[in-house]
Amino acid sequence: MALLLAVVFFLASCQTKPKNDHHDIGQVKVDDKLKALIAPSNEQVVAKAVVVEASYETKIFTAEVQGIVNYDSRSETSVASRVGGRLEKLYIKYNYQPVKKGQLLFEIYAPDLAAAQQELIYLSQSAGDQGLLAQAKQRLLLLGMSNQTIQQVLQSKKVNYRIPVYSPADGYILEKTLANNNASAVIAPSGDSSGDGMSGMSGGGSGATVSAAPAPQIDNSPVMLREGQYVNAGQSIFTIYKADQLLAEFALKPSLGTLVKKGSKLAFYKTADKEDSFQTSTIGLIQPMIKAGENFTIARVYLSKGMFKAGEILTAKIPVLVPQSYWLPESAVVSIGAQSMAFKKENNVFVSVKLKTGLRMNGMVQVKEDIANLDFAKNAAYLVDSESFIRAKSN
Incomplete structure (x- = not known):
């Protein structure tokens, strides 16, 4: 009897034994206080670093841009054929050849x-x-x-x-096709696309620089027209530019172009001869441009006679007032391609965030969003892993 009772108690204990939950195998519960330590290093960083807050102020600076002297298209004269026929003799040998009124x-x-x-x-x-x-x-x-x-x-x-x-006028002659190309050939500003702006500034008015791509040179290339070639009635063959009608064109990045208006004052000079060519003038035309997928603004100045020649490279200084906005030290912002990123402090860790930036000047970066009362790492480059690509979410 005792043996039978022992067997019954043994079977009962086996049936009430808890079953193993196979879903819990391999799972580890992490304490919330430790989650910051196991996050990817390209998203957030645990470090002790100096932090800064953005300033909110108005700045005045002088932008330095490059330009070129070109012919004023308002004074151009077109030479067209009134009848269809064949060119028997051509006396124009190269583009920008000087001609006189009445010249064959x-x-x-x-x-x-x-x-x-x-x-x-x-x-x-x-x-x-x-x-x-x-x-x-x-x-x-x-x-x-x-x-x-x-x-x-x-x-x-x-x-x-x-x-x-x-020839119906005095000036410099070039083929019509080349004249059309030159009308659309403008200097395109270069520089850091992430900052969309400048590499220098003065809080009180000294030089900020905006680099510009080399301006198109005016070359004396041979004309493409040939004797024996046929032309149509009304076809425009040559364009004549008057030598005394010149203008200067300066290329501005979009962020700077919004701050410069028609009638704004500027000083400019020949890049190769600053001492003897320094002049002050006003901007006569602001023209938005799109070239090769890049948008920028052309500031045009109409020149006086005698001092400049077409094709000369110019340097201009334009005083600009930037309205109140947020500013961070340039060291606190990291540029990755077309994006600007910074490390914001959250719960004792630094989290990477994207920022909408504008001008860069005098070691400061303009931020075009509200970042008041936020702390950022002063030296963002120190928090970047050299083997990681930063991933960030919008601020």
């Missing part, structure tokens, strides 16, 4: 001009109506012949198959 540019053969001359000779030799003769002369004038050439035809009684075309 090219000679053209046109069937319409030859037929109109034959009609003029016939009417001049017959005793017909003088009104028809006057209309024949007017037709040749409308087709591009000069009075002098018409009188030569009447005297010689021979058709002139090579009609000369003369």
